[in-house]
Structures are given as C-alpha cells and as structure tokens.
Amino acid sequence: LPMTPTEWRRVKTLLDDALNRPAAERADFLDVACADTPTLRAEVESLLVAHEQAEAVHALESPFATATGDEDASGGDQQIEGQRVGPYRLVRMVGRGGMGSVYLAERADGHYEQTVALKLIRRGLDTDDILSRFAFERQILAGLDHPSIARLYDGGVTDDGRPYFAMEYVAGIPITDYCDQHRLSTPQRLALFRTVCRAVQHAHQNLVVHRDLKPSNILVTDDGQVKLLDFGIAKLLTDEGLSAGPTIPRTRTGARVLTPEYAAPEQVRGTTVTTATDVYQLGVLLYELLTGRRPYRLPSLVQAEIARVILEEEPTRPSTAVGQTSETGTDEAPRTLTPEMVSQARSTDPGRLRRRLAGDLDMICLTALRKEPERRYANVEALAEDVRRHLVGLPVTARPDTFSYRASRFVRRHRTGVAAAAAVALALVVGLGVAVWQGQQAAAERDRAEAEAEKVAAVNQFLVNLFGAADPREEGREVRVASLLDQAAGDLDSSFADQPDVEATLRHTLGVTYRELGLFDESEAQFQRALALRERLFDSHHQDVLTTQNALGNLYILSGDYAQADSILTRAVASARTLTGEQDLLVSDLMSTLGYVHYVTGDLEASLEMHRASVDLREQQPNADEIEIAASLGNVAIVLADLGRIDEAVPLLERQVAIYRRVLEADNTRIGRALTNLASVYRDAGRYDAAVEAFTEAIAIFREALGEESFEIGGALGGLGAALIELGRHAEAEEVLRRSLRIYEQAFGAEHPRTGYALLRLGGALQRRGAYAEAETYLRRALQVWRDGLPEDHPALGRGLMELGALLHEQKRAAEAEPLLREALAVREAALPADHPDRAETQSLLGDCLAALGRTAEAEALLRQGYEGLLSDRGPDHQKTIEARERLRAFYAATGQPDRAAALAEGS
Numbered sequence: 001l002p003m004t005p006t007e008w009r010r011v012k013t014l015l016d017d018a019l020n021r022p023a024a025e026r027a028d029f030l031d032v033a034c035a036d037t038p039t040l041r042a043e044v045e046s047l048l049v050a051h052e053q054a055e056a057v058h059a060l061e062s063p064f065a066t067a068t069g070d071e072d073a074s075g076g077d078q079q080i081e082g083q084r085v086g087p088y089r090l091v092r093m094v095g096r097g098g099m100g101s102v103y104l105a106e107r108a109d110g111h112y113e114q115t116v117a118l119k120l121i122r123r124g125l126d127t128d129d130i131l132s133r134f135a136f137e138r139q140i141l142a143g144l145d146h147p148s149i150a151r152l153y154d155g156g157v158t159d160d161g162r163p164y165f166a167m168e169y170v171a172g173i174p175i176t177d178y179c180d181q182h183r184l185s186t187p188q189r190l191a192l193f194r195t196v197c198r199a200v201q202h203a204h205q206n207l208v209v210h211r212d213l214k215p216s217n218i219l220v221t222d223d224g225q226v227k228l229l230d231f232g233i234a235k236l237l238t239d240e241g242l243s244a245g246p247t248i249p250r251t252r253t254g255a256r257v258l259t260p261e262y263a264a265p266e267q268v269r270g271t272t273v274t275t276a277t278d279v280y281q282l283g284v285l286l287y288e289l290l291t292g293r294r295p296y297r298l299p300s301l302v303q304a305e306i307a308r309v310i311l312e313e314e315p316t317r318p319s320t321a322v323g324q325t326s327e328t329g330t331d332e333a334p335r336t337l338t339p340e341m342v343s344q345a346r347s348t349d350p351g352r353l354r355r356r357l358a359g360d361l362d363m364i365c366l367t368a369l370r371k372e373p374e375r376r377y378a379n380v381e382a383l384a385e386d387v388r389r390h391l392v393g394l395p396v397t398a399r400p401d402t403f404s405y406r407a408s409r410f411v412r413r414h415r416t417g418v419a420a421a422a423a424v425a426l427a428l429v430v431g432l433g434v435a436v437w438q439g440q441q442a443a444a445e446r447d448r449a450e451a452e453a454e455k456v457a458a459v460n461q462f463l464v465n466l467f468g469a470a471d472p473r474e475e476g477r478e479v480r481v482a483s484l485l486d487q488a489a490g491d492l493d494s495s496f497a498d499q500p501d502v503e504a505t506l507r508h509t510l511g512v513t514y515r516e517l518g519l520f521d522e523s524e525a526q527f528q529r530a531l532a533l534r535e536r537l538f539d540s541h542h543q544d545v546l547t548t549q550n551a552l553g554n555l556y557i558l559s560g561d562y563a564q565a566d567s568i569l570t571r572a573v574a575s576a577r578t579l580t581g582e583q584d585l586l587v588s589d590l591m592s593t594l595g596y597v598h599y600v601t602g603d604l605e606a607s608l609e610m611h612r613a614s615v616d617l618r619e620q621q622p623n624a625d626e627i628e629i630a631a632s633l634g635n636v637a638i639v640l641a642d643l644g645r646i647d648e649a650v651p652l653l654e655r656q657v658a659i660y661r662r663v664l665e666a667d668n669t670r671i672g673r674a675l676t677n678l679a680s681v682y683r684d685a686g687r688y689d690a691a692v693e694a695f696t697e698a699i700a701i702f703r704e705a706l707g708e709e710s711f712e713i714g715g716a717l718g719g720l721g722a723a724l725i726e727l728g729r730h731a732e733a734e735e736v737l738r739r740s741l742r743i744y745e746q747a748f749g750a751e752h753p754r755t756g757y758a759l760l761r762l763g764g765a766l767q768r769r770g771a772y773a774e775a776e777t778y779l780r781r782a783l784q785v786w787r788d789g790l791p792e793d794h795p796a797l798g799r800g801l802m803e804l805g806a807l808l809h810e811q812k813r814a815a816e817a818e819p820l821l822r823e824a825l826a827v828r829e830a831a832l833p834a835d836h837p838d839r840a841e842t843q844s845l846l847g848d849c850l851a852a853l854g855r856t857a858e859a860e861a862l863l864r865q866g867y868e869g870l871l872s873d874r875g876p877d878h879q880k881t882i883e884a885r886e887r888l889r890a891f892y893a894a895t896g897q898p899d900r901a902a903a904l905a906e907g908s
Contacts, residue, residue, distance in 0.1 A: 088108060089108035174216050185346055197384035210281070214281070562600060588614045588618050588632070630660055634677055660674050676719060695717075699717060714744045757796075759779070798828040802842050844883075
C-alpha cells in the first residue's frame with residue numbers, strides 16, 4: 001500500500017537520523033526506533049542500501065548541461081501536440097528548456113476536468129536509475145503544500161519510456177517582468193521577494209532544494225500571486241545530493257543541469273549542493289529585482305569562462321550598478337540599460353534609487369552572493385528576515401552593529417509610530433538638525449561661529465547620551481520612554497544653564513516628543529520653557545519664537561484647548577506678517593495651523609479662507625514646493641467636504657494624490673495619507689467601492705513603508721471598515737476594525753486617547769449589525785479612555801458620550817440615554833462655538849430621546865434647533881442634515897402635526 005504523507009515524513013526523519021550514525025550502529029538504532037513499524041523499517045533499510053550504492057558511483061566531470069533553451073532540447077516533441085500522455089491530452093507547447101518541453105494539457109480520461117502544465121522530459125534523461133527513483137521522488141515532491149508553490153499533481157512514464165510531470169498551470173509572467181510592467185517600487189519588490197523566500201523555506205523544511213531559482217521559474221499572476229515552478233525537478237535529474245542532508249539517494253547522470261547566469265559557485269565547481277545554493281540564487285534574483293541586471297555578465301557559455309566569472313569576479317554593489325549604463329540581453333538582441341530606464345521601472349529617479357539601495361540592501365545582496373556557502377545567510381529564513389528588518393527600519397544582520405548604524409535605524413523606526421524609544425531619538429535628531437542649520441546660517445559671522453559649533457556639539461552629545469540610555473540590547477534593561485524623557489528634561493535644568501539657546505532647542509524637541517506620546521502636560525511645560533527662553537533671547541518676530549508658538553498651538557489643538565490655540569497662533573501669524581510680509585512660507589505654515597483651529601471649532605468658512613490663503617502664498621513663491629502646495633490643497637478639500645461641497649473637494653484631493661504620485665516615491669507615506677483622505681471623501685459622497693479601493697491602496701503603501709503594525713495602517717483600516725459597512729459587508733468590516741484596534745493598542749497602549757477612536761469605530765460597526773451588547777462594551781471602553789486621558793471638555797469626550805447615548809436610545813433605553821446625551825451637549829457647548837454642527841447634531845439626538853420619554857415641548861425645541869443648525873452649516877443634502885430632518889418630521893407626524901411633517905418630507 002502507498003504510504004501516507006505522515007509516514008513518508010517519518011521515513012525521512014528516520015533515514016536522516018540513521019545516516020548521522022556510524023554504519024555499525026544503524027541496525028540497533030532501527031531496532032528501537034521501528035520496533036512497532038516494520039514496514040517503515042523496511043523502507044528505511046532499502047533507502048540506506050540505495051544511498052550506499054550511489055556513494056560508490058564515481059562522479060564524472062563533464063560539460064554543463066545548461067537549463068537554457070536550445071533547438072535540440074525538445075527531443076522531437078514539436079510534432080506531438082494533440083497526442084495523449086497518460087490521462088492528459090497535449091494542447092500546445094508553452095515552453096522549452098534544457099530538460100524538455102512544457103505543454104498546456106487537459107485531462108482527457110473523462111474522470112474530471114483539469115488543466116495542467118505537463119513537463120515532458122527529453123530523451124537522454126530517461127535512464128533506468130531515474131525511472132526507478134521516479135515514484136519515490138514524486139511522493140516527496142507531492143508533499144510540498146504551499147500557496148506560492150505550483151503543485152505537482154501527477155506524474156508517470158510515457159509509452160516510449162520518458163518521465164513526465166503534471167503540475168499546476170500558472171497563467172503568469174516572470175517576476176522581473178511583472179515588477180517592471182507594473183513599475184513596482186523597491187519596497188513592493190521586496191514584499192514579493194519575501195513571498196518567494198517563504199515558499200523556498202517551506203521546501204527546505206521538507207528537505208527539497210530547488211537549485212534552479214530564476215525569474216522564468218517564478219511567475220506572478222495578474223492578481224499579484226507568486227507561484228514557483230519546477231520545485232525539485234532539477235534535483236531528480238542532476239548528480240548531486242539533497243541539500244539538507246543525504247535523506248534521498250543521489251543520482252548520477254554525468255551532467256550538471258544548471259542555468260549559468262544563476263548558478264552558485266558550488267554548482268559550477270561540481271561540489272555538494274546545500275540549502276545555501278538556493279540562498280545564493282535568491283541573492284541573484286534580489287539583485288536583478290533591485291537593479292534590473294544580474295550581478296555577473298557572462299561573456300559566453302564556455303565552461304571555463306562561466307567558472308572564471310562566477311568563481312573569481314566580485315559583483316558590483318547594487319547602489320553602484322543602478323547608476324551605470326550597461327549592455328544586457330543576448331548577443332543577437334543586445335539592449336542598453338540606462339539609470340533612467342531602471343529607476344522609471346521602479347517609480348523613482350536615479351538619485352533616489354541609488355540612495356534607497358545604498359547601505360542595507362547593498363549588504364543584504366552581497367551577503368547572499370558570497371562565494372563561500374558558509375559565509376552566506378544561514379538559511380532562507382534569515383535572508384527574508386533581514387529584508388523584513390530593512391523594511392521596518394530595524395538594523396540588519398548583514399551590516400556591522402556600530403553606534404551610528406543603530407542610531408540611523410532608531411530614526412527610521414520612529415516613522416512606524418510603534419517604537420517609542422525611536423520617537424525620542426527622532427525628536428532629538430530633529431533638534432540637532434535645527435542646531436546644525438543655525439550653525440550653518442551663522443558660519444559667515446566669525447564672532448558667532450565658535451558659539452554655534454559649541455551648540456551643535458552640546459546637542460550632539462546630549463543625543464549620544466540619550467541613545468546610550470535607550471539601548472534595548474543592554475541586558476536586563478527595559479526602556480521606559482516617559483522616564484527617559486523625564487530624566488532628560490531634568491538634566492537640562494543644570495546641563496545648559498550657560499547655553500540658553502541650546503537649552504531652548506532641546507526643550508522644544510522634548511516638547512515635540514512628549515506631544516507625540518500623548519503626554520500633553522509634560523509637552524506644554526517644555527514648550528513654554530522653550531518659548532520663554534527664545535523670547536528672552538530674540539524678539540517676537542524671530543523664526544525660532546514663531547516655530548515654538550506654532551508647535552505650542554498644535555499641542556493645544558491636540559489637547560482640545562482651542563481658545564489657547566487660537567490666541568497663540570493668531571499672535572504668531574501677525575508677527576510673521578510684520579517681519580517678512582505676505583510671501584513668507586512661515587506665514588503659510590501658521591495660517592494652515594490656524595485654519596485647522598477654525599475647522600475644529602466649527603468656523604468652516606474662516607477655515608476655508610485661511611487654508612486658501614495658505615495655498616495662494618505657497619503658489620506665489622518663485623520656486624514653489626509642489627509637495628507643500630499639494631498638502632495645502634488637501635486641507636482646502638477637507639474643509640470643502642465638511643461644508644458639503646463634495647464635488648469641489650474630490651478633484652482637489654485627486655490632484656493632491658496625482659502630485660504626490662508624480663513627485664514622490666511610490667511607497668511614500670504622504671501618498672498613503674492623501675489616499676486615506678480621498679477615500680474618506682469618496683465614502684462621504686456615497687462612492688463606497690472607490691473608497692474601499694483607495695483605502696486598500698493606502699494600506700498597502702503603509703505596509704511596505706512602515707511595516708505591518710504601523711498606526712497609519714490602523715487608521716486606514718478604520719476608514720476601510722466604515723466603507724465596508726456601507727456596502728453591507730459587515731463581517732469583513734468587523735474583522736478589519738478589530739485588526740485596527742489591535743494595531744492601535746500595540747502602537748499606543750490600551751488607554752491612549754487615540755485607541756479610543758478605534759474602540760468607537762468598532763462599537764459603531766457592531767451597532768450597525770445589531771450586536772448591541774458587544775457594541776455597548778466597546779463604546780463604554782472608548783468613553784472611559786477619554787474620561788481618563790482627556791480634559792473634561794474635550795470634543796472627543798462629547799463624541800463618545802453622544803455615540804453611547806445614541807446606542808442606548810436605539811435600543812429603546814431612552815431613560816439611560818438622556819443623561820449621556822445631556823452631558824455630551826454640555827461638553828460640546830463648552831468646547832465648541834454656538835453654530836458648530838456637532839452641537840446641532842447632539843441637540844437633534846437629545847430631542848429625539850426626550851420625545852421618546854414624552855417630554856414633547858423640550859423635545860420639539862431641541863429637534864428644531866438641531867435641524868436648523870445643521871441646515872445652516874452643512875446644507876440640505878448633507879447626511880447629518882437629512883437625519884435631523886427625518887427626526888423632526890417623525891416627531892411632527894407622531895404629535896398630530898401632519899402639515900409640518902409633510903413640509904419636511906418635501907425637504908422644506
């Protein structure tokens with residue numbers, strides 16, 4: 001009887017264990033290991049005999065049998081289309097190589113329908129040894145079960161004695177062609193490469209080595225699915241042993257089948273092939289994906305020339321190679337490859353591509369391509385892990401672990417929003433950059449040069465000391481960022497008493513870091529001290545003073561103190577205008593921030609005016625920065641959307657995305673944020689499918705640029721969930737929103753105010769599905785997070801109270817809902833101006849709740865105030881206005897006022 005996959009795995013394990021013992025001890029070992037399984041013992045013993053016989057065969061040196069196509073490789077197969085091979089009918093040839101021809105074939109025995117890729121081995125490779133081993137190898141290869149490996153369905157021998165393999169048919173193109181045709185960015189290519197690595201690692205875990213990894217054996221389908229072909233087939237036909245140990249007997253054919261351009265040095269030398277061979281070939285593939293060319297160009301396929309190049313030459317660094325013009329292709333069809341062509345295929349420019357590859361990716365490629373197998377990555381998993389670490393900004397094992405390298409990785413990790421210690425590092429690097437800039441500006445003044453140099457050195461030393469304190473590799477030390485910042489702030493009190501400008505710079509950057517961590521009180525204290533120092537050192541119009549005022553204004557926005565934000569930003573804008581005139585970019589920045597204050601306080605027209613003025617100032621600059629113009633356009637669009645002018649907002653956001661796509665690299669997070677805003681407006685416009693597509697693309701960008709757990713992904717997932725709900729895809733929406741919540745909890749902690757928004761979104765989704773009990777749990781959690789972490793009049797608290805009150809009201813629990821909605825209205829009245837739409841929405845909901853309790857006089861007043869407020873601010877077609885109108889109409893209908901109800905039904 002044929003063995004089960006479990007039994008075959010047991011056989012492989014026993015054989016490996018036996019071969020690792022002296023021959024004299026193997027029988028005793030099998031006595032114990034196979035005491036209850038005599039059939040397994042018989043199989044293991046037969047394989048041991050075959051192994052010993054294979055070891056006795058002398059390895060003949062012979063020319064390479066290349067795996068590239070040639071005219072004679074098919075062995076006369078051109079004329080057999082339409083013929084039967086086993087249960088299959090050959091439809092047409094789809095490929096030809098050194099080992100035979102590949103056909104599209106259909107099942108023709110009537111049992112079931114199936115389309116396969118059938119590989120027919122060419123004549124000359126149908127030796128008795130191969131045929132005797134064929135059934136055994138087919139069983140091993142059939143055990144490879146991975147979504148990125150084309151499955152081996154079947155195999156057999158033709159009537160004339162040639163082996164064939166029936167494999168999964170993959171309608172795809174080589175991975176290199178796919179990447180170039182879709183102009184995939186470097187991070188997107190690395191993501192595909194990691195998929196390839198996972199498939200190869202799966203095979204290695206099953207004791208199978210590919211040996212011929214190259215683009216033509218790695219296809220990508222139209223929907224982006226990677227499929228590896230010919231796993232283990234080359235191993236059947238070569239004269240070398242299995243990589244992970246002599247688990248399967250070796251077969252000698254007198255030729256080494258390989259593809260010279262992708263061959264590892266040990267293949268060229270004819271020495272033992274191991275898993276390191278696949279690591280090397282993956283290195284060649286990675287090099288080609290990144291640079292558009294292979295690490296070596298073979299002058300010919302003469303054996304001596306192949307050996308000389310692969311064994312002696314060193315590959316050029318990828319970052320250097322992409323800056324060179326080179327000849328590729330074949331002698332018959334040469335092609336000139338320029339840096340511009342390579343970078344355009346990667347959605348960037350030559351300079352950016354060189355910088356992207358320099359450092360980590362250079363070393364990852366060169367480590368995989370080392371000529372000595374033992375000096376490469378230990379396994380494919382280690383290679384894939386280094387690629388992952390590079391993508392998320394962690395140090396890679398291929399590079400020396402120096403302080404400066406670790407520091408640079410700390411800075412990059414901050415961009416993910418999940419490494420709090422890196423947030424400290426980045427904030428201080430920003431401070432250092434300001435100090436350096438100031439030093440450069442003052443370099444022309446001899447009397448200040450020395451002081452500025454001392455300032456840079458002092459800031460730099462402070463940064464180094466803080467990095468040392470934050471080193472997570474120190475055994476037994478857990479980095480607590482808040483305590484680290486507190487210690488740094490305390491050190492400033494004594495360290496820079498005689499250098500107030502240095503102290504101000506560092507206090508400003510500590511304020512930024514505290515703010516980003518949600519520690520608003522600590523942040524305000526640092527900003528205030530920095531501002532006091534700068535106002536003492538400079539006049540009120542100095543750029544440093546204005547910069548700190550802007551930062552403090554942003555802090556007040558986050559903490560909900562909009563009156564303070566309005567006051568300080570209005571003062572800053574006036575000072576900036578006085579100093580530099582209307583054209584200064586600093587005025588534009590301050591206007592943008594002040595415009596946001598107007599936005600959150602409900603003065604949308606004033607916000608729109610301020611943001612439009614900001615755009616105008618930027619566009620009037622002689623060398624206008626397209627990126628900043630695009631950012632300002634996005635602000636205008638968001639305000640327009642909230643005014644209900646969706647038709648005006650959409651083209652502005654689409655223009656913003658188009659500018660970002662043209663100017664920035666494809667994986668830049670600004671594109672992701674712009675897409676998130678565009679998707680939100682699509683959702684508001686009822687274009688839910690377009691919203692889902694834009695949110696999905698934004699998530700992909702964040703994933704490639706920032707890693708799987710970035711809080712940016714968490715935010716985009718929240719928006720995606722809301723869009724999916726509108727499409728009725730509730731199960732998908734809940735899954736997405738639960739993941740969003742997990743990311744926020746990991747990035748910020750379960751009690752962080754930002755996590756409250758994720759809790760609120762999930763609660764809302766559950767409410768839409770009617771899962772009221774679970775929805776209430778999440779909404780109450782959100783409310784508690786905000787009660788604990790925000791000022792008592794923060795608008796977010798008002799939203800949480802209103803959402804929970806609305807849920808209870810929907811469940812006919814009006815008596816429980818009333819106090820929550822009253823508190824929500826009180827919070828919003830304290831925090832927001834009288835005409836803010838959020839106040840009007842809460843009035844409408846509270847009125848509806850009171851109507852359910854029979855308190856009609858108060859209910860009517862609130863329902864009318866809410867509707868009229870939303871009508872005035874949002875317009876008649878805004879969704880919230882429509883909902884408020886329906887509440888008031890229903891009230892009139894229920895209280896015997898049909899004329900008023902009819903008038904509202906008509907939209908008046």
